[in-house]
Amino acid sequence: MLGFLRKKxxxxxxxxxxxxxxxxxxxxxxxxxxxxxxxxxxxxxxEVIFDEGxxxxxxxxxxxxxxxxxxxxxxxxxxxxEIPAGALFGELALLDGVPRTAQARALENxxxxxxSRADFNSLLETHAAIASKIALQLARDLGQKLISKxxxxxxxxx
Amino acid sequence: MNSTYLAGGPVVxxxxxxxxxxxxxxxxxxxxxxxxxxxxxxxxxxxxxVVRRLSLKGVAREPAAAIVAGGVTVLVVLILIPLLPxxxxxxxxxxxxxxxxxxxxxVLVDRTLGTLEAQFAFLRRLDFHAEMGRRAAEFGDTFVQSxxxxxxxxxxxxxxxxxxxxxxxxxxxxxxxxxTKLVTRGMPNAFFERTIYMFERVDATAKSYFQGLLKLTGIxxxxxxxxxxxxxxPNALAVALVAALLEWIPMVGSIxxxxxxxxxxxxxxxxxxxxxxxxxxxxxxxxxxxxxFFIPLTVGRSVRMHPLPTVLxxxxxxxxxxxxxxxxxxxxxxxxxxxxxxxAGIVRDPRLRARNAYAKALLARRVNADLEF
Numbered sequence: 001m002l003g004f005l006r007k008k009x010x011x012x013x014x015x016x017x018x019x020x021x022x023x024x025x026x027x028x029x030x031x032x033x034x035x036x037x038x039x040x041x042x043x044x045x046x047e048v049i050f051d052e053g054x055x056x057x058x059x060x061x062x063x064x065x066x067x068x069x070x071x072x073x074x075x076x077x078x079x080x081x082e083i084p085a086g087a088l089f090g091e092l093a094l095l096d097g098v099p100r101t102a103q104a105r106a107l108e109n110x111x112x113x114x115x116s117r118a119d120f121n122s123l124l125e126t127h128a129a130i131a132s133k134i135a136l137q138l139a140r141d142l143g144q145k146l147i148s149k150x151x152x153x154x155x156x157x158x
Numbered sequence: 159m160n161s162t163y164l165a166g167g168p169v170v171x172x173x174x175x176x177x178x179x180x181x182x183x184x185x186x187x188x189x190x191x192x193x194x195x196x197x198x199x200x201x202x203x204x205x206x207x208v209v210r211r212l213s214l215k216g217v218a219r220e221p222a223a224a225i226v227a228g229g230v231t232v233l234v235v236l237i238l239i240p241l242l243p244x245x246x247x248x249x250x251x252x253x254x255x256x257x258x259x260x261x262x263x264x265v266l267v268d269r270t271l272g273t274l275e276a277q278f279a280f281l282r283r284l285d286f287h288a289e290m291g292r293r294a295a296e297f298g299d300t301f302v303q304s305x306x307x308x309x310x311x312x313x314x315x316x317x318x319x320x321x322x323x324x325x326x327x328x329x330x331x332x333x334x335x336x337x338t339k340l341v342t343r344g345m346p347n348a349f350f351e352r353t354i355y356m357f358e359r360v361d362a363t364a365k366s367y368f369q370g371l372l373k374l375t376g377i378x379x380x381x382x383x384x385x386x387x388x389x390x391x392p393n394a395l396a397v398a399l400v401a402a403l404l405e406w407i408p409m410v411g412s413i414x415x416x417x418x419x420x421x422x423x424x425x426x427x428x429x430x431x432x433x434x435x436x437x438x439x440x441x442x443x444x445x446x447x448x449x450x451f452f453i454p455l456t457v458g459r460s461v462r463m464h465p466l467p468t469v470l471x472x473x474x475x476x477x478x479x480x481x482x483x484x485x486x487x488x489x490x491x492x493x494x495x496x497x498x499x500x501x502a503g504i505v506r507d508p509r510l511r512a513r514n515a516y517a518k519a520l521l522a523r524r525v526n527a528d529l530e531f
Contacts (some may be wrong), residue, residue, distance in 0.1 A: 029216050036219070036335050039342055041350060044520040048513050050351065056161060059350040114350070116360035125211045 017113070020061050022088050022137050030130045037119040043106035049090075054100045056093020058114040059138075062086065065110025070081065072103045091138050093122050163355050165502035171467040173502075174495040177475050181490055186479035190319040192486070198326030200372070202334065203365050205230065209331050217455040222331050227328035234324075262425025264432060269309035299357070348514035349504055356500035363492040371406060371455035378444060382419075385440030390433050391419060392426045393428050401441075405448075407484045408472050 014031045017023050023034055034146055041051060041062070052072035060097070062085045069089060071078025080102050083089045094117050102147065123131040185192045205226045226418040232512050241286070271287040283288075345353045386394035401415030419437045427433040435492035468488065475487025504510055 018418075029214055033210070033213055036213075039339060039348055039350070039354070043347060044517065044524060047347060047520055051509065051513075054351070057355050094234075112477050116354045116358065118354065118402070126207050127214060 017062065020063075020086055020088075020113070021109040021141065022059075022061055022134060026130060026131045026139060030066055030127070030133070033127060033130060034115075035124075037115060037116045037123070039116075041112050043110045043112060045106055045108045045110075047106045049104040049106065049112070052099050052100050054105045056090060056098065056100050058116045059088060059091045059094040059120075060104070061088045061113045063111040063113050063114075065112075067110060067112070068105050068107045069102050070105065071147070075103075087113055088138075088141060091141065094138070135154055163352055163503050164359070164496065164499035166284055166464075166499060168429075170495070170499055170502050170522055171464065174491060174498045175467055175471060175474065177498065178471060178487065178491045178494045179478060181494070182475050182483045182486060185486060186482060189482055191322070192482060194319050194322035195326055196486075197320065197323035198330055199364060201227075201230065201323065201327040204372075205327065205331060206334070223328055225332035227324050227331055230327075231324040231331070232296040247504065259421040260429060263421040265428050266420070266424035266431070268429065289484075313497050322433045346514045347517055348408070348510050352500055352504055356496060359496045359500075360493050363496060365488060367489045367492065372454055374448070374456040375402045375405070377456070378405055378448065381444050381447060384439060385444065386419065386437065389423070389440060390427065391423045391437060391438035397422050398435040407481055408488065410476070410481070410484060412445055 013035055014028065017028075017031050017038070021108060023031060026034060039058075043065075049067065050056070062083050064085055066085070067089060068079060068084040069081040069083065070077060071080070079109065081089075083104075089104060090100070094115065120131065120134070125133075166449035178287055182473075201207045208226050209219070209222045212225065213219060217225070237334045259377060270289075271290050275281045275287040302489055338354075342350065342353050342357070380397045382401055383395045391397055397419050404411040404415040404418070407414070417437065419441065423437045468491065471491040475483035475485075477483070477489075479486070481504055
């Protein structure tokens with residue numbers, strides 16, 4: 001009955017969001033809610049996304065390009081991780097707003113999707129199902145990062 | 159959590175007070191716009207969860223906002239239509255009722271002055287009863303003939319502008335999130351997180367203030383209603399609701415609400431002053447409960463400002479914009495304070511400004527890459 005009120009074809013943006021691991025378990029209607037909350041930002045190669053010690057306000061997902069996570073002011077010698085397209089970073093800010101533990105810089109011209117902590121908290125109140133799906137994906141991502149780090153440490157010669 | 163993003167201090171407070179004062183002066187000149195805007199903001203915070211629920215059911219944002227805003231308008235009209243004949247009848251007897259309450263108040267003042275003069279000899283020597291009675295009669299005549307009539311005419315003249323409220327509410331519901339994204343899109347990357355934090359704080363301030371006020375109104379209506387029923391005030395719930403709504407006006411509102419309740423009680427119980435004293439006690443108890451329990455639980459610290467500029471702002475609001483200024487001063491100061499604090503935080507952070515300058519230099523290098531000067 002409400003079919004005439006619905007959008008007929010999927011927006012390309014929704015298709016792009018669906019490709020991202022963080023939102024891969026969401027239904028189309030839920031993706032539409034997320035689309036309204038996500039901010040798209042463009043960063044030039046070398047541009048700083050956030051600094052170490054800053055109060056984190058948002059989680060970022062790389063739509064295009066690559067992002068370097070490094071020690072503050074040490075992009076060459078203090079490399080921690082490289083975030084490819086489709087992956088996320090800065091997720092701890094979403095969960096408990098702690099200061100950023102490292103600096104993030106664009107390794108090449110990049111397009112990022114940012115979701116703010118405030119929007120995630122409001123999702124918890126109004127759309128708990130969506131928020132819990134995202135939180136579950138975040139937990140999986142964190143778990144994979146921890147396992148990867150653990151294996152890297154174990155494989156290093158003593 | 160206290161954020162380091164919001165700068166504080168005397169300079170920020172001063173700028174906040176100046177900007178809020180200018181906005182209050184402007185709002186006093188455009189009251190016909192401010193009142194429907196206020197109602198629209200309240201409607202927005204009440205109805206936004208409903209619009210989001212509809213979005214989850216698959217309804218696009220614009221139709222969802224239209225359904226919700228339109229639905230509320232139709233509901234209000236359907237409620238008002240059967241009430242219109244009753245309201246029309248009441249307006250005819252309204253002036254008689256008002257005069258009856260004022261006469262009740264005059265009798266109360268007369269009896270109180272007589273009692274005071276009987277108790278204290280120095281008041282008898284000053285002819286206190288006759289003098290104060292004359293002044294009270296003069297005030298009552300002036301109040302009814304000019305100020306009250308002016309206020310009622312102004313209220314009646316501004317009623318058509320209330321139709322703007324659902325109109326504004328529809329656009330807030332439809333475009334509220336778009337507006338935020340539009341503004342943040344234009345902000346440099348270095349200031350992006352500060353900007354989204356600022357919008358979140360502004361939204362939280364307004365939401366907690368207005369939602370808190372609605373909850374406080376409900377609680378006050380209940381507490382005052384119970385108290386008035388016990389004391390024996392006629393139409394206890396209606397009087398309690400009016401008094402609770404008047405509480406929206408800081409400082410003056412409680413006194414006005416108490417005065418109205420006292421007039422109603424005095425008119426109904428002209429020979430029993432203890433009912434009037436009971437009404438005053440109910441108000442004092444409600445005020446204490448508000449200050450120590452209800453306000454911290456509802457409105458609380460929605461406006462995160464130091465008490466000194468907060469109190470100053472209420473007084474300034476009353477002086478420059480009267481009663482609307484008293485109502486608007488706090489939430490407006492909270493919103494302006496958040497915006498000014500965020501901008502001050504950016505201005506005072508050399509690292510942020512350096513990052514912005516660096517990003518501009520990167521962009522300049524990129525766009526000039528193939529150009530030779």
